[in-house]
Amino acid sequence: MPPSPRQFIIDINGQPPDAMVLAKDPASIRKPDFVYLHGAGMGTMDRIFSFCDELVDSGHSILAFNHSGAGRDAANLHQSSLRQRVEEARFVIGQYADTSNLTVCGSSMGGYVALKMLELFPVKNLILFCPGIFDAAAFSVPFDDRFSQIIRQPESWRRTDALQPLEQFTGKLLVVIGEEDAVIPPGVIELIDQHSPKASRKQILRLPGCPHKIQDWLLSHPEEQRLVGETVAQFSGMP
Numbered sequence: 001m002p003p004s005p006r007q008f009i010i011d012i013n014g015q016p017p018d019a020m021v022l023a024k025d026p027a028s029i030r031k032p033d034f035v036y037l038h039g040a041g042m043g044t045m046d047r048i049f050s051f052c053d054e055l056v057d058s059g060h061s062i063l064a065f066n067h068s069g070a071g072r073d074a075a076n077l078h079q080s081s082l083r084q085r086v087e088e089a090r091f092v093i094g095q096y097a098d099t100s101n102l103t104v105c106g107s108s109m110g111g112y113v114a115l116k117m118l119e120l121f122p123v124k125n126l127i128l129f130c131p132g133i134f135d136a137a138a139f140s141v142p143f144d145d146r147f148s149q150i151i152r153q154p155e156s157w158r159r160t161d162a163l164q165p166l167e168q169f170t171g172k173l174l175v176v177i178g179e180e181d182a183v184i185p186p187g188v189i190e191l192i193d194q195h196s197p198k199a200s201r202k203q204i205l206r207l208p209g210c211p212h213k214i215q216d217w218l219l220s221h222p223e224e225q226r227l228v229g230e231t232v233a234q235f236s237g238m239p
Contacts (some may be wrong), residue, residue, distance in 0.1 A: 023061045031098040034060045035105065037110030050218045053229055054226075058236075082112065085110075103235075109134075111129065114127075115162040116162060127236070128175045134157060176205045
């Protein structure tokens with residue numbers, strides 16, 4: 001059975017991001033234990049549909065939402081920032097998710113936001129798709145030319161503030177990266193690996209031939225899509 005969405009509106013500082021909850025049986029939706037954080041650019045909550053089938057089939061309830069500056073609010077992207085995305089994720093998780101058994105999944109820029117959630121919640125499982133990490137100096141800068149200038153400096157990601165909480169993370173960690181990703185430097189994945197020595201289980205799943213936009217690519221590669229879905233489901237269960 002395909003996942004059934006229940007859509008609703010979340011009010012964050014006057015902003016109305018779209019959100020949805022996915023579950024196998026919408027009549028018995030419980031508080032979501034899996035939260036998906038999308039990336040920048042054209043990224044939206046709809047990316048969850050590229051790998052969620054196995055999750056809902058295994059009984060997980062999933063929460064996905066569009067940050068302000070994304071989806072219907074895309075025209076206001078330059079009014080948003082990493083700080084705002086972190087605050088929105090903090091609010092949504094705190095209000096709507098099951099924080100006693102929480103899996104946080106972030107894609108691209110959402111990977112950074114997911115890593116920041118380790119400072120705020122007792123995350124049990126962390127799943128990162130082609131994760132971006134950013135210079136700490138970019139945290140409060142709006143997504144405009146100033147932000148671009150900071151992150152385009154050579155290896156600016158090495159000055160990130162997102163890895164310190166990862167060093168104490170004792171849950172399960174899954175990183176999914178395309179071998180043809182031309183956006184995320186290999187050094188980013190190496191840093192995440194180096195800074196997660198206490199993870200109870202860890203896997204870096206590399207997809208041959210896959211570019212940065214993993215979710216789009218998965219939709220035309222059913223075998224890999226099934227593999228990713230099954231692996232995500234495995235890393236989202238209880239220890």
